[in-house]
Amino acid sequence: MNIIVLxxxxxxxxxxxxxxxxxxxxxxxxxxxxxxxAHRMLLDSDIAxxxxxxxxxx
Amino acid sequence: xSNSAPSxxxxxxxxxxxxxxxxxxxxxxxxxxxxxxxIIAALQLASWQLNFGTSWFTFGRLRPxxxxxxxxxxxxxxxxxxxxxxxxxxxxxxxFNDTLSKIHFWGWQLIIVAAAVTLPLGxxxxxxxxxxxxxxDIAITVIWVVFAVNFFGTLYRxxxxxxYVAIWFYIATIITVAVLHIVNSIEIPVAWFQSYPVYAxxxxxxxxxxxxxxxxxxxxxxxFLGLMYYFLPKAVNRPVYSYRLSIVHFWSxxxxxxxxxxxxxxxxxxxxxxxxxxxxxxxxLWAPSWGGMINGLLTLRGSWDKxxxxxxxxxxxxxxxxxxxxxxxxxxxxxxSVSAVGHYTDWIIAxxxxxxxxxxxxxxxxxxxxxxxxLYRTELHSVRLANVHFWIGTVGMLMYLLxxxxxxxxxxMMLRAIDPISGKLVYPDFVETVVRIIxxxxxxxxxxxxxxxxxxxxxxxxxxxxxxxxxxxxxxxxRASKMTEESNEPKTAWHRRLEGLMPTFSxxxxxxxxxxxxxxxxxxxxxxxxxPANSGVxxxxxxxxxxxxxxxxxxxxxxxxxxxxxxxxxxxRYGKAxxxxxxxxxxxxxxxxxxxxxxxxxxxxxxxxxxxxxHMLDPRSVVQNSIMPAYDWLFDKKTNFAILExxxxxxxxxxxxxxxxxxxxxxxxxxxxxxxxAAGLTGDSPIKGLADRxxxxxxxxxxxxxxxxxKSEGKK
Numbered sequence: 001m002n003i004i005v006l007x008x009x010x011x012x013x014x015x016x017x018x019x020x021x022x023x024x025x026x027x028x029x030x031x032x033x034x035x036x037x038a039h040r041m042l043l044d045s046d047i048a049x050x051x052x053x054x055x056x057x058x
Numbered sequence: 059x060s061n062s063a064p065s066x067x068x069x070x071x072x073x074x075x076x077x078x079x080x081x082x083x084x085x086x087x088x089x090x091x092x093x094x095x096x097i098i099a100a101l102q103l104a105s106w107q108l109n110f111g112t113s114w115f116t117f118g119r120l121r122p123x124x125x126x127x128x129x130x131x132x133x134x135x136x137x138x139x140x141x142x143x144x145x146x147x148x149x150x151x152x153x154f155n156d157t158l159s160k161i162h163f164w165g166w167q168l169i170i171v172a173a174a175v176t177l178p179l180g181x182x183x184x185x186x187x188x189x190x191x192x193x194x195d196i197a198i199t200v201i202w203v204v205f206a207v208n209f210f211g212t213l214y215r216x217x218x219x220x221x222y223v224a225i226w227f228y229i230a231t232i233i234t235v236a237v238l239h240i241v242n243s244i245e246i247p248v249a250w251f252q253s254y255p256v257y258a259x260x261x262x263x264x265x266x267x268x269x270x271x272x273x274x275x276x277x278x279x280x281x282f283l284g285l286m287y288y289f290l291p292k293a294v295n296r297p298v299y300s301y302r303l304s305i306v307h308f309w310s311x312x313x314x315x316x317x318x319x320x321x322x323x324x325x326x327x328x329x330x331x332x333x334x335x336x337x338x339x340x341x342x343l344w345a346p347s348w349g350g351m352i353n354g355l356l357t358l359r360g361s362w363d364k365x366x367x368x369x370x371x372x373x374x375x376x377x378x379x380x381x382x383x384x385x386x387x388x389x390x391x392x393x394x395s396v397s398a399v400g401h402y403t404d405w406i407i408a409x410x411x412x413x414x415x416x417x418x419x420x421x422x423x424x425x426x427x428x429x430x431x432x433l434y435r436t437e438l439h440s441v442r443l444a445n446v447h448f449w450i451g452t453v454g455m456l457m458y459l460l461x462x463x464x465x466x467x468x469x470x471m472m473l474r475a476i477d478p479i480s481g482k483l484v485y486p487d488f489v490e491t492v493v494r495i496i497x498x499x500x501x502x503x504x505x506x507x508x509x510x511x512x513x514x515x516x517x518x519x520x521x522x523x524x525x526x527x528x529x530x531x532x533x534x535x536x537r538a539s540k541m542t543e544e545s546n547e548p549k550t551a552w553h554r555r556l557e558g559l560m561p562t563f564s565x566x567x568x569x570x571x572x573x574x575x576x577x578x579x580x581x582x583x584x585x586x587x588x589x590p591a592n593s594g595v596x597x598x599x600x601x602x603x604x605x606x607x608x609x610x611x612x613x614x615x616x617x618x619x620x621x622x623x624x625x626x627x628x629x630x631r632y633g634k635a636x637x638x639x640x641x642x643x644x645x646x647x648x649x650x651x652x653x654x655x656x657x658x659x660x661x662x663x664x665x666x667x668x669x670x671x672x673h674m675l676d677p678r679s680v681v682q683n684s685i686m687p688a689y690d691w692l693f694d695k696k697t698n699f700a701i702l703e704x705x706x707x708x709x710x711x712x713x714x715x716x717x718x719x720x721x722x723x724x725x726x727x728x729x730x731x732x733x734x735x736a737a738g739l740t741g742d743s744p745i746k747g748l749a750d751r752x753x754x755x756x757x758x759x760x761x762x763x764x765x766x767x768x769k770s771e772g773k774k
Binding site: 003006010031033034038039042 | 147150218220222223229233241260261265268288292316317332536537538
């Protein structure tokens with residue numbers, strides 16, 4: 001079962017990496033607002049073409 | 059970027075939808091092929107004649123083609139299409155680099171073509187969902203890095219500070235798949251398109267299923283969840299039920315999934331504690347998986363009436379339901395006593411197809427029905443046809459699943475039946491249990507055909523929709539404010555700091571890949587520690603090794619396990635439970651995951667050479683009602699003796715105790731051994747040249763199976 005010597009660090013690195021990513025992004029406010037992002041993603045991008053305005057797009 | 063400017067800097071940009079169209083069309087093309095090959099393989103199980111006695115068309119070679127095409131060609135292209143479409147919109151930014159997008163697209167298609175050529179030719183590593191040989195492995199790594207750079211570059215240039223939850227799912231996918239692929243593919247080339255993994259036996263099994271399970275987790279689950287979190291709210295035009303829950307879903311899922319792999323190896327030679335670890339983490343997966351499913355379904359609250367009319371939603375609701383069922387069943391099957399029943403049977407086939415046909419397939423179909431009209435700025439050609447697709451597909455799927463559940467339970471109950479008085483097996487002949495489930499194999503195949511018909515209806519519908527599109531689509535130009543330090547942000551010092559996430563994630567990817575590379579080299583340096591010393595087990599002879607490589611080439615592991623579990627029904631039927639030393643020199647390991655035929659771990663010496671000779675030529679001449687294909691070509695093709703020296707040399711470098719003399723003498727020794735077997739087969743009337751044929755090498759290998767622990771016990 002020496003393979004554990006290989007797999008455990010990899011699994012720990014991945015899990016640790018995700019833990020770090022979580023703490024880091026939380027600290028930077030990524031999850032401060034858990035309401036508006038869900039609504040914001042529904043808005044279509046603001047289209048600049050005059051001719052296409054008002055038409056279905058995106 | 060001017061802090062004093064009263065109005066924000068507004069930029070205009072265009073999305074790259076051409077690449078999304080390309081990936082969508084590729085999804086349809088490869089999907090059709092994946093489903094078709096699946097149906098052929100299903101029919102071959104129902105009727106062995108459909109193997110046509112053609113080497114490249116046998117089940118053992120087609121089944122890996124089916125799984126690879128379904129996962130990486132159909133699933134892969136669908137993921138790329140959806141990720142590229144949604145990431146651009148969520149980031150309000152064009153993809154990082156058009157050339158990288160094109161390299162990604164064409165590179166991936168070339169890899170698929172390479173897979174479609176090499177797998178039927180028998181060029182395989184035999185590790186499930188990682189069968190492709192080393193040059194293709196390298197190509198996959200390169201293209202995946204291109205994808206990663208393109209994706210993270212897009213995030214870096216985004217105009218929306220908050221990264222919507224879908225993006226997080228994509229990030230986890232890209233990083234984890236890279237690590238999984240690299241670690242599981244560490245191999246030493248023997249020739250072009252042949253290699254030996256650095257891990258052997260138990261170690262190889264654990265690495266493979268750590269990969270195999272996480273391929274399901276991070277190729278078929280996380281990216282599709284990301285797509286669900288984008289396309290479902292968009293299609294229903296309502297925000298996801300709970301954004302908070304989606305964040306919890308994401309983080310808990312990625313933490314837990316990575317540990318669950320050992321549940322594929324319950325009751326095997328894997329140490330008990332590792333089995334228990336895998337089981338516990340698998341059960342923990344219930345919570346986040348169902349949290350995600352409920353979050354998706356509740357997004358439709360108050361809009362269920364739309365599900366009646368909108369085919370996109372129909373497909374997505376069924377997809378989520380299947381996600382819920384598959385992720386309920388997965389942890390259930392990870393419980394040891396349930397695994398004892400389900401493992402190696404069609405129950406597992408039902409389980410994975412619930413996940414792939416239901417969750418991945420239907421989510422992809424829903425996504426494509428949503429995407430194509432958007433991309434071509436038109437309406438779907440026919441909602442009615444989409445509904446036809448939905449119902450044919452659903453009925454096909456249910457037929458498939460019911461047939462496989464029934465088949466799995468039936469065969470398992472028969473195989474496990476032990477007479478309480480005599481203590482003997484009620485059905486000692488394996489083939490008895492196979493004959494019983496053949497009708498269900500026909501039902502399964504019909505279910506698959508229905509699923510394919512539904513899919514073809516969709517292809518027609520999509521084709522007509524594309525034809526409806528205006529000939530010249532004016533390129534859409536969008537505008538959004540540049541993301542500055544203070545845009546959308548509260549004012550604390552922390553948050554004022556320059557947007558830091560992107561560099562972090564780029565570094566994380568890099569670190570992951572570097573770790574993978576270091577690990578890639580490390581085991582070759584310490585390979586000797588993988589093989590226990592003084593076990594008394596001698597390595598395979600050169601001829602046995604040649605035969606073993608044929609066993610791998612023909613994909614025997616697709617139907618035969620080499621792992622007798624520590625369960626009474628296994629021990630009664632096949633002999634003493636497998637020990638680690640039984641597979642200690644096995645590169646790759648051949649434990650298998652499905653028993654369409656009996657286990658072969660201790661087949662060596664059970665029958666005479668002549669039995670195997672006749673069996674490979676015509677299985678039904680020795681096992682009445684067998685569904686195994688005949689392997690005629692093994693009797694024509696010649697064993698490649700010349701390469702054996704190189705093979706032994708590689709094995710020696712991996713720590714297998716061959717002497718230099720063994721290596722130099724490999725071809726000669728193999729020939730001598732083959733002559734003895736051939737002479738034993740033919741007796742007084744020798745067949746000229748028989749010793750050179752591949753069948754002899756294969757018989758040598760089969761007769762060796764199970765001899766390792768005998769030898770190690772003799773030593774003790």
